[in-house]
Amino acid sequence: MGLLDELKTRILTADGAMGTLLYSYGIEYCNEELNLQRPEIIEKIHQEYIQAGADIIQTNTYGGNALKLARYGLENQVKEINEAAIRIAKRAAAPGGQFVFGTIGGIRGIRKSDATLEEIITMVDQQAGYLLAGDPDALLLETYYDFEELAATVTHLRKATNVPLIAQVSMHEPGILQNGMALNEALHQLEALGADIVGVNCRLGPHHTIQALEEVALPQKAFLSAYPNASLLDLENGRVVYESEADYFGRAGLLLREEGARLIGGCCGTTPKHIEALKKRIGHLKPVTEKEVVKKKPIIIREAEALEEAPLHEKAKTERTIIVELDTPRHLDITKFLEGSKALSAAGVDAVTMADNSLASPRVSNLAMGSILKHQEQIRPLAHITCRDRNLIGLQSHLMGLDALGIHDILAVTGDPTKVGDFPGATSVYDVSSMELIQLIKKLNEGISFSGKPLRKKANFSVAAAFNPNVRVLDRAVARLEKKIESGADYFISQPVYTKDKIIEIYEATKHLETPIFLGVMPLTSIRSAEFLHNEVPGIKLSEDALERMRACGDDKERATAEGIQIAKELIDAAAELFNGIYVITPFFRYDMSLELIDYIRQLDIQKESDNSHVKTAN
Template identity: 90%
Template sequence: MGLLEELKTKILTADGAMGTLLYSNGIEYCNEELNLERPEIIERIHREYIQAGADIIQTNTYGGNALKLARYGLEHQVKEINRAAIQIAKRAAAPGGQYVFGTIGGIRGIRKSDASLQEIIAMVNQQAGYLLGDDPDALLLETYYDFEELAATVSYLKKLTDTPIIAQVSMHEPGILQNGMSLNDALQQLEALGADIVGVNCRLGPHHSIQALEEVVLPSKAFLSAYPNASLLDVEDGRVVYEPEADYFGRTALLLREEGVRLIGGCCGTTPKHIEAVKKRIGNLAPVTQKEVVAKKPIVIREAEALEVKPLHEKAKTERTIIVELDTPRHLDISKFIEGSKALDKMGVDAVTMADNSLASPRISNMAMGSILKHQENIRPLAHITCRDRNLIGLQSHLMGLDALGIHDILAVTGDPTKVGDFPGATSVYDVSSMELIQLIKKLNEGISFSGKPLRKKANFSVAAAFNPNVRVLDRAVKRLEKKIESGADYFISQPVYTKEKIIEIHEETKHLETPIFIGVMPLTSIRSAEFLHNEVPGIKLSEDALERMRACGEDKDRATAEGIQIAKELIDTAAELFHGIYLITPFFRYDMSVELIRYIRQLDSQKESESSYVQASY
């Protein structure tokens, strides 16, 4: 009798964690390499699970793909590692006739950039090919957070083999996948794609796994599986630990049965004792063939509040729009910052934009200063957010705080590396790239958290992305813009540009894009600052003409300021003719220079409007 035939009338018990037992014995390297280096350890663990009553064991190949093995320099040993793993498992199972599953683990987490679908399928093809060479009883796809990846893998494998496929998703939140899809919908789709067994594993303990499965209807053709963690994880003395209550785990198996689960195993934190407890409780109980699914009341996601003013990206499509960067202080005296912001606002600037610890040096939080500007001074703030300083938890918390404060204009950037700043030994986080951050922010605009959980209200962020045109081949930079647009960028803010020719080139290369671009202009204050910007600040390059003009000013500060403003005005002449959006970067807190440039832009627009009116009157 085969696996699927037996599941028609029985509940089968699978094994538990492999990594947990290896970890508890001080093995913290590459688990899969042990298939070659210490096969007796892997075989012993298989036999311990079989002695505990497991009807099924799985190969030690969760991370047996080329991408994960590359972390240890083992990407060229995919064949040897996977073939050895299934032979070890078969050898352990032979005396008792237990089923052997060939395990393939998910690759993507939240970051889709970890691997493209094409790369994933290539790795699945390679790993599955070696596993299938030794005729496993099924292929187990486990710990898939990205539903797109799992669906593509199931579809591919169904074309490759007739071997049964078990497809298991992992959830951050009970009943909801990372993409916001309900667990019930996900399992139904996997069944429709041809998966023979569908279910859940990892991340959640028994309580939350059962809670999630309460909303799942019994599949019409497939069977349900569940491999919960032993509990929620904890950390003791720097080591990950789980609650060891094996009897509790066994009792919860009865509740899993009531939800229609026919294949019960364990994931992180489970041991042979947990599996023995499951086997003891389940015994020869027949599977449930009918269940009542009580649909939970859906969480209503309210629409975002209406914005008080037109989004910057909407205005910049048709009207002159000026934003000015003013760095928040590196000290605790905010008086000059407020003074400068008021001066800019008086000139009619559309928003004051604040970097997020630029050059990796700590400044007063732009969230705090943005709140003061908005609520105390009625000035519109635009806050930058880097991927450098916050992990995913911090990023979502920060964004939720911005929404609560009514700060809706943000710029998502990667962030300068910490080694250029005040604390070169500080850790750079970079959980996500700037493109992925944009995608996650857009999820918040749908009322969905990074983990897929409903947030009860939609955010209303207008998201800018950075654009560095100071590159040798502008076409490549434009292609990156196109990818950012696909990720959800509403508009672009460029690094400062220092030649008219570059501005014209930007216009020619981007005129096919409907997404507005704010051209960056930063006035120079001295030859020393010009040399610093040109030679030391990432993403900024000056023209030789601009450098020569500043050199000619020598140490005359007034002359240098006047020349820096004149260079900026010449650049604005071209930028204002070709783009609606102008982004002024205030140099070294010289907001008086930004004020003069705003005045100049307004005069240009007024002059152009007068000329247009004169022409119309002449007709």
């Protein structure tokens, strides 16, 4: 009798974790390579689960695709690894006639950039082909956080094979997928796409898995599955552990059965003892055919508070808008920073922007300084946020804090690697790229957490993205801007530009975009600083003309300052004709130079308005 026929009248017990047992043996390398190097260990684990009462075992191929194997230099051994895995599992199951599932693991987590759908389908097609050649009883698609990826995979495999498909999602929060979709909706969509068994696995322990399934109606044709973790994970002496008694897991199986699950196994932290306890509790029971679905009261997501001022990107579409960067100090004396910020505000800048530990060197938190500017000085702050210093937990917490403080203008950047800064041995996090961070921030604007759960209120961030026009092929940089717009960027802030020709080139290359660009201008202070910027700071390139003019100043500081200001004014002449947004970058805390440039921009605008007025009068 086939798998699906068995599930019509029985509850089947699947095996538990493979990686947990290998980890307990001290193996912390590539689990899938053991199919080739130590097949006896893999077969022994299969046999232990069979002896514990498992009706089903799965191949040791969760990470058996080219992308995951590439981490170990094994991307060219996809065929050998998957073929060995199905042989080992088949051999272990032969005496008792257990079902064998060919396992394919999800690829994407939070980061969609890990692989495109086209790349994923190519890898799935390759891995599934080798597994199917070994005649498995089903293909198990497990640990899929990205619903788009799982839906595409099910759709593709359903066209390629009639072998039963098990499609299992993973959740950060009970009952809600990463994209905010309700679990009930997701599982029924997967059923409609052709999955024969739909369910959940990993991340959550039995308690939260049961809680999630309470809201799931029984599928019309498919069957439900559940592979919870043993518990929430913990760290003990630097090693991952799962605290869960086997009997507790077995008792949880009774409740999973009441929620309609017919295929029940274990994920991370589960062992043959957990499966043995599970089998004893549910092995003799019949499946439920009716259940009462718990309908929880929906969480109301409030609209964001109205902004006190128009978003910068909206203002820059129609009128001159000036933002000025002033780095927060690298020491604890904030007096001069506040003096500079107040002077800039008095000069009429629209916002003071603050980098997030620029050049990977620690500075006073721009969240703290932004709060002081906004609430004590009534100055509009624009806070940069890098992906370098915070993991996903820290990023969301930081953004929630900004929202609570009423700071809504932000620039999302990847951030310079730690090797360039004061602590080259520090870790660069980079859980996400700047493009993905923009997408996540836009989720907050919908009132949805990075994990998919509702946040009870919408944020209202205006999100800028970085633009580096100082590249050899500007078209590629513009193509990246277009991708950032697709991700949700409201406007762009550019690196400083040092030639009029480059400014015109930027305008011509971007004039088709409706998204405003704040063009960066940074006055030079000396030939030493100019050469430092040109040769050592990522994303900044000076013209040979600018370098020569600064060299001509020699060690005369006043002359160098004046020349730096003059070069910047000439650039502003070109920029102000083509862009409403001007981004003045204060060099080495010389906000006096920024003040002079702000005044110059205002005078240009006054003169232009006067000229236009005379033209209208003459007409």
